Amino acid sequence: MAQRRRRKKRTQHAGKSPLLVAFVLLAAAGALMALSASGHIHFGLPGESSAPREKTDMSGAFVPGERDAAVNVRVLSGDTVMEMDLGTYTLAVVRGEMPASFHREALAAQAVAARTFTVSAMRSGGRHENADVCTNPNCCQAYRSEADAKSSWGLLAKTLEAKVREAVSESDGLLMTYEGKPILAAYHSSNAGLTRPSGEVWINDLPYLVSVPSPEDDGDHIPSYHSEKSVSREELASLFPESDFSGAAETWLTILETDAVGTVKRAIIGGKERSGNGIRGALGLRSACFWAEPEGDGLRFSVTGFGHGVGMSQYGAQHMAKAGSSFREILTHYYPGATLEAVS
Ligand SMILES: [Zn+2]
Structure with missing residues (x-):
């Protein structure tokens, strides 16, 4: 809980290349529309993707957990609508929204946030006529196929893919809810040590999007901090x-x-x-x-920091996970008052 860290404020460092992309989150019932910056940080190291592709086969198709398997998601990609189960979709979003090098519990927290967004879009009608969500990170959420990830992650692909799969399976069907409805699970890359109330950034104050201390690790290790x-x-x-x-x-x-x-x-x-x-x-x-x-x-x-500062900090989640917090603890820290429950 009290993992707030003091840091040298306003220390100047050369900025690293921004690799983050903004995407749009929408709230149920059209009450609130929000822009959310999230981490699109490619893990691949220079040269990795051109390394020999020997023995980096994945361990076969992803098998979603029971709850994720029971929900069908329509995903718009260009002009095509792909249909897949909620687990397979969540896996593709986590690959695209958080560095796969992160701790499994941080990835599981990200999986819950992504799943929450998806179910919220499904229940509110979302932004698309014939689909629940799309693959455009500026509209819905990033989507990264296994093949894309494999090419970017290079020799680490098998290990990273296995870890992201575990994170999705571990959180099978779990959402963050408030008063029985999926929350606006906003997240961002990093902040200066405190998250921000949603009303300061967008239109509405929401009871679970309030300012909480955010342990951002050592900012020197966060790209673009x-x-x-x-x-x-x-x-x-x-x-x-x-x-x-x-x-x-x-x-x-x-x-x-x-x-x-x-x-x-x-x-x-x-x-x-x-x-x-x-x-x-x-x-x-x-x-x-x-x-x-x-x-x-x-x-x-x-x-x-990087992003709007509302909701879960991805680097804060990573710091908490490395310090031993579970994805449940990370989520209840960043979305206080919201409840982790299974999709029904
Ligand atoms: Zn969309």
Whole structure:
């Protein structure tokens, strides 16, 4: 529980290449639509995919657990609708949404989040007419076939595939629910040490998407944990047309309110008040935990964490799993008040 770690705030590191893609989550009953950034970090090391493909055959087709096998999912891919059981689909999502190098319990927590999203989409009608979900991570969830994963994971493919399969089987048919309904199982790559309440990022406050301490491991080991972005005066003026950047650069950004770890709630940019989330979106920053310094004729933003910060942190889940937490403990930590139950 109390795994909050103190870290040197705002330490600057060279950012690594962003490999994360945003995708859209939708809430039941059309109450809330949300953007969620998640980790699409390819595990394959340079050169691995061109290594000899000897004896890396998978151990045959995946056999889903009883509960996952009983649910049929229609998955839109391009113009084609594929039909498969919930376990096979969840497996493809976990391959695409979380590094397979992660601990099995973190992968199982990811499997529950993915399954929860899927069942929620099925029950609410989802975003597609003839399908429950699609393979576009910007719309529903990432989808990675066994063949794609095998090519990316190279010589480790057999081991990683087996681990992801175990994570899906271990969590067979399990969902996070609140008052009997699948929750909005938002997740993100990493944050600055606290998750964010959904109402700060999207429209609605939800009782299980509140701010909780998030153990982010040592940020130095998280790709893109610290990043920087330089923005010229001209770019700022075009991105914030109602603002005024005619004065000294030191006066362009005033942070009015942050949470305990520095995530910006409100700030004044070029004389106009904006939410931290709004500034993050306009500038394409990796998170709303940022600050800025004058640089050349513009500002240089320094950013901590990656994603919207709501719900489960994938790197936090990995840290908890490595410290001995089960996927149940990870899920109840990040979605407090929600219940783990079997799909019915
Ligand atoms: Zn979709």
